Amino acid sequence: MDQLMNRRDLLKLAGMGVAVFVSGTTVRAGGSQRKENDSFYFVQLSDTHWGFNGPAINPDSPGTLKKAIAAVNALDEQPDFVVFTGDLTQTTDNRGVRRERMAEFRDLVSQLKVKTVRFMAGEHDASLDRGDAYQEFFGDLHYTFDHNGVHFIVLDNVSDPMAAVGEKQIQWLQADLKQQDKDARIVVLTHRPLFDLAPDWDWATSDGTTVINTLMQHSNVTVLYGHIHQEHHHMTGHIAHHAAKSLMWALPEAYSVPKKGPIPWTAAEPYKGLGFRDVEARVRDGRYEIEELSLSKG
Amino acid sequence: MNKLAIFLVAAAIGYFYQESMARQSVKDPRSDEQVIQISAKTFEFQPSEITVKKGIPVMLELISVDRHHGFKLSAFQLRADVRPGSVETVRFVPDRTGTFTFLCDVFCGDGHENMSGTLTVIE
Numbered sequence: 514m515d516q517l518m519n520r521r522d523l524l525k526l527a528g529m530g531v532a533v534f535v536s537g538t539t540v541r542a543g544g545s546q547r548k549e550n551d552s553f554y555f556v557q558l559s560d561t562h563w564g565f566n567g568p569a570i571n572p573d574s575p576g577t578l579k580k581a582i583a584a585v586n587a588l589d590e591q592p593d594f595v596v597f598t599g600d601l602t603q604t605t606d607n608r609g610v611r612r613e614r615m616a617e618f619r620d621l622v623s624q625l626k627v628k629t630v631r632f633m634a635g636e637h638d639a640s641l642d643r644g645d646a647y648q649e650f651f652g653d654l655h656y657t658f659d660h661n662g663v664h665f666i667v668l669d670n671v672s673d674p675m676a677a678v679g680e681k682q683i684q685w686l687q688a689d690l691k692q693q694d695k696d697a698r699i700v701v702l703t704h705r706p707l708f709d710l711a712p713d714w715d716w717a718t719s720d721g722t723t724v725i726n727t728l729m730q731h732s733n734v735t736v737l738y739g740h741i742h743q744e745h746h747h748m749t750g751h752i753a754h755h756a757a758k759s760l761m762w763a764l765p766e767a768y769s770v771p772k773k774g775p776i777p778w779t780a781a782e783p784y785k786g787l788g789f790r791d792v793e794a795r796v797r798d799g800r801y802e803i804e805e806l807s808l809s810k811g
Numbered sequence: 812m813n814k815l816a817i818f819l820v821a822a823a824i825g826y827f828y829q830e831s832m833a834r835q836s837v838k839d840p841r842s843d844e845q846v847i848q849i850s851a852k853t854f855e856f857q858p859s860e861i862t863v864k865k866g867i868p869v870m871l872e873l874i875s876v877d878r879h880h881g882f883k884l885s886a887f888q889l890r891a892d893v894r895p896g897s898v899e900t901v902r903f904v905p906d907r908t909g910t911f912t913f914l915c916d917v918f919c920g921d922g923h924e925n926m927s928g929t930l931t932v933i934e
Contacts, residue, residue, distance in 0.1 A: 671918075675918075713927075
């Protein structure tokens with residue numbers, strides 16, 4: 514365990530109720546010794562963009578998702594479940610190709626050892642047809658599930674092409690939250706950031722403030738999302754928001770360059786910036802430990 | 812012959828009605844306004860770089876040549892839906908200098924992420 518800790522760069526985020534472990538390996542190092550009775554862990558993968566083709570950005574676009582699946586399958590302790598936080602596929606105007614990509618993605622993901630897999634849509638999956646094809650393959654756009662004392666809420670902020678959750682879904686959210694204790698352990702899974710991370714880069718949800726205000730009534734809420742293709746951590750009041758890396762291309766930090774665009778592939782450092790994370794939920798404490806796992810060797 | 816005449820008259824009425832509606836959708840510019848026409852299409856704005864003078868009112872005339880797009884200029888709290896077949900007018904007074912990004916905020920396909928431009932306000 515000491516050796517393990519030495520390999521990590523432990524980043525404690527004060528007041529965020531979370532510890533983020535930055536790791537250069539794809540081996541989940543904690544093992545069963547780390548797991549306690551009141552905790553469990555799951556894996557978040559995001560922005561796989563299956564069907565993307567751009568050799569300068571990712572020359573291994575057909576292989577990256579497969580590599581990630583193999584990495585998850587190789588974890589020495591399998592997670593309770595896996596969640597994909599949107600942009601499963603690269604968008605296309607062609608309805609037939611859209612469905613082909615979704616079918617291929619679904620088939621690939623079935624190779625995960627873990628059989629409980631939760632999906633949600635990104636704008637690439639759902640914005641051009643308001644989620645019609647997505648629902649054919651992956652089910653509801655918004656839903657809830659419970660796991661070992663944590664209430665998970667999957668919110669759809671992409672099937673409306675204007676990036677809104679919408680009044681109807683917010684009413685559904687309010688009704689769901691009424692059923693939860695004020696200190697219930699709640700994890701919100703969504704694709705876009707709910708807060709205005711970078712509106713000029715389209716990194717926002719148009720009615721995200723309303724959603725956050727609704728969630729603020731509960732004391733233990735954590736949001737996991739994707740969309741921005743990089744790790745990011747932010748607080749809105751007592752709510753922590755954590756963005757995950759992509760499994761297709763990385764994006765630069767918000768407003769760090771004049772125009773948003775993918776970070777080109779580096780032959781000397783293949784898969785740099787690509788990865789996934791495991792999230793250990795310590796239910797009693799209402800805390801989460803996030804370990805970032807890279808696809809590149811390190 | 813009579814049927815042909817009726818058809819031609821109806822078509823002409825329809826054409827002039829449509830033209831009239833299109834003209835009505837464009838608000839007349841004020842004499843002191845900087846008027847700029849911006850065309851939106853997948854996946855770019857034309858022009859994508861605009862320069863205006865500080866303190867002088869601006870009228871943007873936005874059109875789409877293909878599908879539903881959005882226009883968002885958050886620095887001045889402006890947004891509009893831009894749809895084919897109509898002209899959307901946006902008015903504001905640039906009250907500070909600088910270069911500001913505008914973008915399409917309605918997801919429009921593979922390339923949407925690149926659909927943005929800049930507004931530069933000079934003295």
